[in-house]
Amino acid sequence: MNILVCIKQVPDTTAIKIDPVKHTLIRDGVPSIVSTFDAYALEVASRMKDKDKQSRITVLSMGPEQAKNALKECISKGADEAYLVSDRVFGGSDTLATSYILSGAIKMLEEKNGAPFDLIFCGKQAIDGDTGQVGPEIAQHLDRALITYASDAVMEDGKLKAKRESDEGYDYLTADLPAVITVVKTAYEPRYPSLKGKMAANKAVIPTLTSQDLSGLDLAHCGLKGSPTKVRGTFTPTHEKNGQKIEAETGDEAGRTLVKLLSQAKLIG
Amino acid sequence: MSFENYKNLWVLIETEENTAKNVGYELLTPGRQLADKLGEELVAVVIGGQVEDVAKKAIAYGADKAILVEGDEYYQYSSDACTYALAELIKKYQPSSVLIGATNNGRDVAPRVAAKIGTGLTADCTELGIDEETGNIAWTRPAFGGNLMAKILCPDNRPQMGTVRPGVFKKSTPDDSRTGEIIREDLHIDPAHIRVHLLERVKEVAQAVNLEEAEIIVAGGRGVKSAEGFAVIQKLADALGATVGASRAAVDAGWIPHAHQVGQTGKTVSPKLYIACGISGAIQHLAGMSGSDTIVAINRDPEAPIFQVADYSIVGDLFEVIPAMVDEIEKLKA
Amino acid sequence: MILNEQSMELVNLVKEFVDNEIIPHAAEYEKKNEFPEEILDKALDMGLGALCLPEELGGLGIDNVTMFAIAEELARGDLGIATTLIANCLASFPVLIAGNDEQKKMWFDIMQEKKYAAFCLTEPNAGSDASGMQTTAVKDGDDYVINGTKCFITNGGIAGIYTVLAVTNRAKGIMGLTAFIVERDREGVSIGKEEDKMGMRLSNTCEVIFDNVRVPKDHVLGREGRGFKYIMQTLDHSRPGIGAFGVGIARRALEIATAYSRERKQFGKAICNFQAVQFMLADMAMETEAARQLYLHCAQLMDAGLPYTMEAAMAKTKGSDVSVKAALDGLQVMGGYGYMREYPMEKLVRDSKILQIYEGTNQIQRSVIANQLLKKIK
Numbered sequence: 001m002n003i004l005v006c007i008k009q010v011p012d013t014t015a016i017k018i019d020p021v022k023h024t025l026i027r028d029g030v031p032s033i034v035s036t037f038d039a040y041a042l043e044v045a046s047r048m049k050d051k052d053k054q055s056r057i058t059v060l061s062m063g064p065e066q067a068k069n070a071l072k073e074c075i076s077k078g079a080d081e082a083y084l085v086s087d088r089v090f091g092g093s094d095t096l097a098t099s100y101i102l103s104g105a106i107k108m109l110e111e112k113n114g115a116p117f118d119l120i121f122c123g124k125q126a127i128d129g130d131t132g133q134v135g136p137e138i139a140q141h142l143d144r145a146l147i148t149y150a151s152d153a154v155m156e157d158g159k160l161k162a163k164r165e166s167d168e169g170y171d172y173l174t175a176d177l178p179a180v181i182t183v184v185k186t187a188y189e190p191r192y193p194s195l196k197g198k199m200a201a202n203k204a205v206i207p208t209l210t211s212q213d214l215s216g217l218d219l220a221h222c223g224l225k226g227s228p229t230k231v232r233g234t235f236t237p238t239h240e241k242n243g244q245k246i247e248a249e250t251g252d253e254a255g256r257t258l259v260k261l262l263s264q265a266k267l268i269g
Numbered sequence: 270m271s272f273e274n275y276k277n278l279w280v281l282i283e284t285e286e287n288t289a290k291n292v293g294y295e296l297l298t299p300g301r302q303l304a305d306k307l308g309e310e311l312v313a314v315v316i317g318g319q320v321e322d323v324a325k326k327a328i329a330y331g332a333d334k335a336i337l338v339e340g341d342e343y344y345q346y347s348s349d350a351c352t353y354a355l356a357e358l359i360k361k362y363q364p365s366s367v368l369i370g371a372t373n374n375g376r377d378v379a380p381r382v383a384a385k386i387g388t389g390l391t392a393d394c395t396e397l398g399i400d401e402e403t404g405n406i407a408w409t410r411p412a413f414g415g416n417l418m419a420k421i422l423c424p425d426n427r428p429q430m431g432t433v434r435p436g437v438f439k440k441s442t443p444d445d446s447r448t449g450e451i452i453r454e455d456l457h458i459d460p461a462h463i464r465v466h467l468l469e470r471v472k473e474v475a476q477a478v479n480l481e482e483a484e485i486i487v488a489g490g491r492g493v494k495s496a497e498g499f500a501v502i503q504k505l506a507d508a509l510g511a512t513v514g515a516s517r518a519a520v521d522a523g524w525i526p527h528a529h530q531v532g533q534t535g536k537t538v539s540p541k542l543y544i545a546c547g548i549s550g551a552i553q554h555l556a557g558m559s560g561s562d563t564i565v566a567i568n569r570d571p572e573a574p575i576f577q578v579a580d581y582s583i584v585g586d587l588f589e590v591i592p593a594m595v596d597e598i599e600k601l602k603a
Numbered sequence: 604m605i606l607n608e609q610s611m612e613l614v615n616l617v618k619e620f621v622d623n624e625i626i627p628h629a630a631e632y633e634k635k636n637e638f639p640e641e642i643l644d645k646a647l648d649m650g651l652g653a654l655c656l657p658e659e660l661g662g663l664g665i666d667n668v669t670m671f672a673i674a675e676e677l678a679r680g681d682l683g684i685a686t687t688l689i690a691n692c693l694a695s696f697p698v699l700i701a702g703n704d705e706q707k708k709m710w711f712d713i714m715q716e717k718k719y720a721a722f723c724l725t726e727p728n729a730g731s732d733a734s735g736m737q738t739t740a741v742k743d744g745d746d747y748v749i750n751g752t753k754c755f756i757t758n759g760g761i762a763g764i765y766t767v768l769a770v771t772n773r774a775k776g777i778m779g780l781t782a783f784i785v786e787r788d789r790e791g792v793s794i795g796k797e798e799d800k801m802g803m804r805l806s807n808t809c810e811v812i813f814d815n816v817r818v819p820k821d822h823v824l825g826r827e828g829r830g831f832k833y834i835m836q837t838l839d840h841s842r843p844g845i846g847a848f849g850v851g852i853a854r855r856a857l858e859i860a861t862a863y864s865r866e867r868k869q870f871g872k873a874i875c876n877f878q879a880v881q882f883m884l885a886d887m888a889m890e891t892e893a894a895r896q897l898y899l900h901c902a903q904l905m906d907a908g909l910p911y912t913m914e915a916a917m918a919k920t921k922g923s924d925v926s927v928k929a930a931l932d933g934l935q936v937m938g939g940y941g942y943m944r945e946y947p948m949e950k951l952v953r954d955s956k957i958l959q960i961y962e963g964t965n966q967i968q969r970s971v972i973a974n975q976l977l978k979k980i981k
Contacts, residue, residue, distance in 0.1 A: 013414040076616075095392075099384060128413055130533070131392035133380035136348075140384035145464035146348050148377040161468070166346075167290070167372055169473035175465040192620050195613050195650040195663055195673075202609060221387075228389030228426040232400065232407065234419045237556070243564075243579040251589025258565065258581060258590070259597035267542045267563055268485070268509055269601050 001055035001155065003045045004109070004117040005079065006102060006138070007038035009063055009070035010128040034070045037123025041183040043190040044153050045121050046078045052155070056080045058109065058117070062090065062102055068206045076193030076201040083109065087210040092224030095129075099137030100226070104217040105209050106142065118177045119160065124149055124184045132182070139180035147173050148182045272365070275427040277312050278304045279364040281355065282327050283374055284317030285346055291481060292370030292435035294330045299397045299438050300368055301331040303406065306399055309365060310334060316354050318344030324451050329443035334450045336362070340457055345467055346374045352381040353458040359386055361454075364428045366406050368397075371432035379432050389423035390430040395437050395537070395556075405429065415533045415556030436481035436537040437560065478528040480512055480536045485544070488514030488531055488558070489524075492547020492568060492587055496524040502546060505591050508598040514538065514558075516548045532557035546587045550575025567591070604899050610669040617676040620649065625680030630947065632805055638761075639684060639805050646688055647718055651677070653711070655692040655699065660711050667902040671847040675895070678851030682954040683805025685851065687719070689844055690757040690806075693962075694720035696837040697766045697782050701825030710764060710784060717763020717787065723753040723811055724768050724834060731967050733768070733831060734777055738813065740769035747771075747823070749783065749816040752795065755961075759809030760794045763787050767813070768830050775828060782830035784822045791816035802953030838962055840905070842915040845962050846898035846922025852955045853891040853926045856933035859948055860884060863937050880936055887929045894918075894925040913975035916968040923958030923965060930955045 011030040019026050034042070042059070049055040059074040061067050062085040071082035085105045093101060110116045120142075125132030132148075139146035145160075147153070151170070153162040160175045165184055193201070211219060220226055246261070248254035263269045280300045282293030297313065304311040313327030313335040324335035336358060342350040355378060359367065367382075369375040371393045383390035395418075396409035405422045408431045412419050423429040480486060487509065489502040499513070506513045514536075515529040531538055533553035543561035548554060550566070550573055558564070559578050566579035567587045576582045583590055606614060624642055632639040646652065654670045656662025665673075670692070677685035691714060698710045714720045729735040738751025749769055753759070765785045772779030785792065795810025825833055861884055864875035874880050898918035904911040930951035934941035941948040959965045 011413075013416065016413055016416050094389065095380065096383060096387070096389060099380075125392075130412055130414070132376050133383070133390060133392055136377055136380035137384040140352070140381040146377070146381065147465055148348070149373045165373060166470075167285075169471045171470050172468040173465050174468050179464070192624075192645060192649050193616055194648065195616065195654075195665075198613055198616050199609070199663065202612065228387075229391055229421050229423050232420045232422050234412075234417050236416065237411070237418050237552075237559075241564075241578055241580060243566075243576070243582050245582045245584075248583075248585075251583075251585040251587075252593040254583045254585050255590035255593030256597045258583060259594050259601065261581060262542070262565070263601055265563070268598070 001048060001052055001118050002113065002115065003048065003055060003057045003119045003121065004106065005038070005042050005045050005057060005059050005074065005121040006135070007042065007059055007061050007070060007074060007123070008035045008126045008128075009033070009061065009067040010035045010126055013127045032066065032070065034073055035123055035126040035128070037125060037127070037183060037185070039123070039190040040186045041121040041123050041181075042074055042077060042079065043188065044150070044183050044186060045119070046191065048119075048153075048155055049078065058082065060085065060102065060105060060109070062086065062093075062098060062105075065208070071206050072201040072204060073193065075204050076197040077191055078194070078197055082204065082206045083209055084206055085209045085214070089211050089219055089223050092227065093222060094227035094229045095131050095133035095137060096228055097222050097226045099134045099141055100221050101214070101217060102134065103138050103141035104214045106138070107216060108209070108214055116178045118179075120144070120178070120180045122180070122182045124182045135180060135182035142180070145175040145179040146181075147175055147179065149184050150181050151184050151186055153181055153183070272427055275363045275365045277310045277362070277364045278307065279312045279314050279367045279428070280327075280332065281367065281369045281375070281378075282313050282315045282323055283370055283372060284315065284320050284323055284343075285374070286344060287318045287320055287323075289315075289320070289323040289326065290370055290372055290435070291440065292372060292375070292433070294327065294440045295435065295438045296368045296370060296433055297327060297330040297332055298441050299433075301441070303366070303397060303399065304333075307365070307404070312336060312364065314338075314355070314358060316343050316351060321451070326443065328447050328449040328451075329445050331441055331447075332449060334452065336452045336454055338454050338456050342458060342460070342463065345470070346377075347463055347467075348377050348381065348465060349463045350458045351378045352385065353462070354456045356382045356385045357456050358454060359428060366429045367431075369430070369432045371434045375432050379430060383430050386428070388426040388428060388430060390432070391421045391423070392432050394431045394433045397431070397433070406431070411533065411556050415552045434537040436539055439539065473526075473528070478512065478526075480514055480529070480531060480538050483512035483538065483540050485509050485511035485542045486514045486531070486538060486540045486558075486561075487511045487544045487546065488516065488548060489519055489546050490516035490548030490554075491518040491522070493519055493524065494547075498588075499525050501588060501591050504595050505544070505546075508595045511542075511544075514543075516551070516554050545575050545579070546591065548575055549573045550578065604668075604896070604903060606668065606672055610665075610672060613665070613669055614672045614676055616649075617651070617673050618679075620646070621676055621680035625677075625684055629681040629684065629805060630950070633950065636804070638807060639681075642684060643687060643718075646684070651688050652691050652718060653715060654689070655695050656711055657699070660707060662711075667843070667905040668899060671843050671898055671902045674844045675847040675851040675854070675898075678848035679855045680851075681805055682848060682852060682957070683803045685848055686757055686803055686806045689841075689848075690722065691720050692844070693837065693841045694722040694758070694762070694764075694766050696840050697722070697824055697833045698784065700836050700840075701782065701829070701833045702784075706784060706821070706824065713764045713786060719758045719762040720764050720766070721756050721758040721762035721811070722837070723756050723759070723765050725753060725755045726751065727754050731964060733780065733834070736768065736770050736780065738767070738769040739773075740771050740781060740783060742771070742820075743817075745820050746817045747783065747820060749785065749791075749813040749818065751813050753811045753813075754795075755798065756809055756811045758807055759811045760797055760807045765792075765811065766824070768834055771827055777831040778828050780830040780834075781827045782824040782833050783818055784824060785813070785816060785818055789816050789818065801956065802950065803957050839912050839915050841962055842919035842968075843898040843901040843905075845958055846894060846901070846918035846920075849922030849924075849926035849955065849958050850891055850895045850898065852951050852958070853887065853894065853922075853929035856926075856929040856948065856951050857884065857887045857891060859951075860887070860933035860936040863940075867937075874936075883932050883936055887932055890925045891929060894922040897921050913972055916963075916971040916975075919962065920965045920968040920972070923955070926955040926958055927952075
């Protein structure tokens with residue numbers, strides 16, 4: 001099996017705080033991590049490799065040079081090699097442009113390997129942008145089968161079998177290879193890097209793929225210029241109300257007062 | 270790109286096993302307003318097995334017209350089939366905008382269609398408007414786990430596409446006397462092009478958790494402390510005829526299934542009354558429930574951010590407060 | 604000394620694992636009296652069960668400095684878990700010292716597959732004095748037949764493979780001892796009672812019984828009659844690890860006591876403001892660092908190929924003495940709370956004590972140090 005995992009390096013959004021005065025994001029000192037769902041995707045891929053030791057896992061990311069740290073983390077967790085797509089002309093890409101560029105990089109790698117990746121994994125969404133669009137868009141650009149929102153996936157008799165979350169429960173789906181799969185939180189946690197993996201990651205040389213390496217790309221579809229969606233403005237949401245505080249000697253009394261107030265306001269009863 | 274040929278605002282009414290998802294009907298509410306402002310028609314697009322009644326219902330909820338695609342391949346969601354049908358319709362009719370519910374299926378088909386057509390898509394919108402200057406749709410969406418809201422335009426491509434979270438908008442009161450044309454489109458994908466197949470569908474008990482539709486939600490968080498603690502939450506919910514919700518902390522701790530989760534990675538809800546018990550009110554949680562009409566917060570920590578959004582606040586132990594509430598509600602009923 | 608960058612990275616990775624996976628859960632396992640298999644499985648996946656596996660056999664090939672620094676981190680988390688993992692190294696050293704290539708391959712293959720290995724030396728009547736050994740191995744054709752009972756064997760009940768010291772020629776005394784490799788699934792190998800220990804409770808300590816166990820002669824490590832020498836080399840090699848364990852425990856005691864002293868208020872201020880408490884903390888810190896430098900220095904000598912017998916005994920003795928003192932003093936800083944099971948300090952007291960006993964009591968270590976001194980200074 002030849003597996004590709006697409007990952008994104010993101011600020012740990014659970015550590016982001018809001019400046020209470022300026023209402024802007026405080027990003028200083030916020031650690032960069034492999035986006036949570038991408039880490040789950042890598043774990044699902046790694047479990048496939050555990051079963052079929054011949055498998056090879058390649059990791060791909062787009063972003064600034066520092067994103068190589070995230071790729072190294074993936075190598076420490078068992079990925080075999082990694083590539084970073086990075087070029088100034090790719091900056092400011094929205095999901096459509098990003099997926100277009102990544103698809104170009106995938107095509108280049110597949111050409112180099114002489115075969116398509118059997119499986120391309122993505123997280124269901126990155127935890128900074130939360131769009132969840134790049135994975136399905138890659139599937140479309142490459143015209144591959146797509147399974148989104150998978151909480152588990154295994155290979156069975158040469159076919160992909162995945163458990164996909166639905167609104168009512170889950171579906172078991174099967175797909176022929178090659179396929180693209182996006183992964184939600186799995187029942188298991190991503191593994192720790194092995195000591196050996198950590199040593200390998202230290203030594204790993206991660207090639208940077210620039211627009212020159214990806215000569216098949218039409219630069220009109222890349223970067224800020226090639227992005228159909230434009231951010232017109234951002235603001236931090238404020239949720240402030242001057243609610244009524246129910247003061248009472250005991251919790252019991254407070255509870256009873258609350259019910260009376262809600263009933264008077266015709267909210268219950 | 271000439272925009273003259275691109276007219277009308279579409280809402281995809283997602284169906285599954287011949288039943289419409291509520292979010293489709295919900296989107297007809299802002300869809301109607303936007304279409305009126307733009308002077309365009311509001312068109313419901315219904316793709317499914319046998320779903321003519323869904324198309325009719327969409328008109329009752331405010332659509333001017335409906336485009337109906339029926340076929341066995343659409344009875345249960347197929348990414349390949351649905352992408353094919355929606356993209357074909359867009360190429361033929363050239364709508365100016367397409368709204369799609371941000372369900373798992375909606376978030377599966379929308380980006381594929383956007384990539385196929387080569388247009389912009391804004392995910393998980395919580396607010397829709399019109400940019401005064403340009404007349405484009407202004408899509409507002411949360412990012413960074415709800416810490417930041419971004420206003421996004423798609424000025425140079427058509428159609429403008431967006432997915433919208435379920436529960437953000439409310440269905441209007443249906444008017445069954447409304448009439449509108451139902452256009453049938455006979456679209457069938459070559460079966461060889463369907464690459465993913467459904468082996469088995471498992472519906473969980475969680476089906477009963479319909480947070481988006483609930484009038485009252487009683488939600489528990491870290492302060493509930495255990496799975497057993499949720500029995501107390503359930504008791505209050507039963508007394509009020511409410512649905513039980515939960516914060517991510519409670520779900521991650523395994524005290525209650527994910528289907529109950531409210532917030533950025535769970536459901537967005539807007540009930541008449543939301544009672545938050547032992548929930549601190551992380552921004553990710555607020556993002557999912559701050560649209561509730563009335564919010565009650567019960568928490569031991571007086572500094573908990575949940576109190577900032579609460580209409581009624583009790584600083585206290587939920588295990589003292591809630592049993593008293595249940596008792597008092599029973600008295601009211603008697 | 605200070606660790607180089609690569610060692611530091613590995614040590615930090617282990618620290619992260621300890622902070623997230625061991626410290627939050629160890630007390631729970633101890634309370635339930637349950638073997639922490641889930642934690643250990645994750646540790647094994649990381650490669651922590653095969654720290655001594657050489658590079659040519661697919662291992663890490665890390666130096667002794669790094670290996671012992673990792674041992675310190677593990678013991679900071681839980682001594683039982685640390686001992687379980689490092690016991691694999693202890694059991695492997697005789698193979699690395701005396702085994703041939705086939706033996707090494709077989710040994711590590713089985714150890715990796717069955718997860719654990721155990722070193723079977725101690726007997727009811729042969730502790731510090733190996734000449735009292737009762738277990739025998741009698742040559743019979745191309746085989747040896749082993750009979751005897753080993754006790755206090757770490758990993759005894761969970762190991763898939765053992766190194767065993769047995770008497771092949773009683774007349775020759777310690778020169779009549781031979782080291783063997785014995786697989787767990789050989790007929791006649793059985794597990795006796797599991798010990799109910801004061802501390803180090805997350806490790807498995809058992810009797811291992813050999814009843815007419817037949818092993819082929821290619822299971823002899825090195826030469827017949829050289830077993831005692833290999834075992835002494837093994838213990839020399841593993842001793843700085845016990846010192847590192849002690850440093851790990853002392854560090855944890857210091858961390859807990861320091862944090863507590865900042866929180867705990869008496870006479871209107873946090874007790875860390877009182878000199879009496881400050882001096883205790885300062886002494887704990889100073890002794891811990893001294894013990895750390897001792898084991899690191901010994902490891903450096905090992906890596907440089909220099910003699911280290913005396914330094915190994917010093918590192919072991921100092922590290923274990925420091926850990927017992929630090930745990931007791933840490934408990935004292937916490938007062939009555941320290942004595943309660945609800946708080947983590949009493950466990951460190953119970954855990955640390957074994958370090959003064961196993962792999963050669965500290966009394967034996969002092970004899971070793973003195974013997975070396977008497978040899979050196981004439």
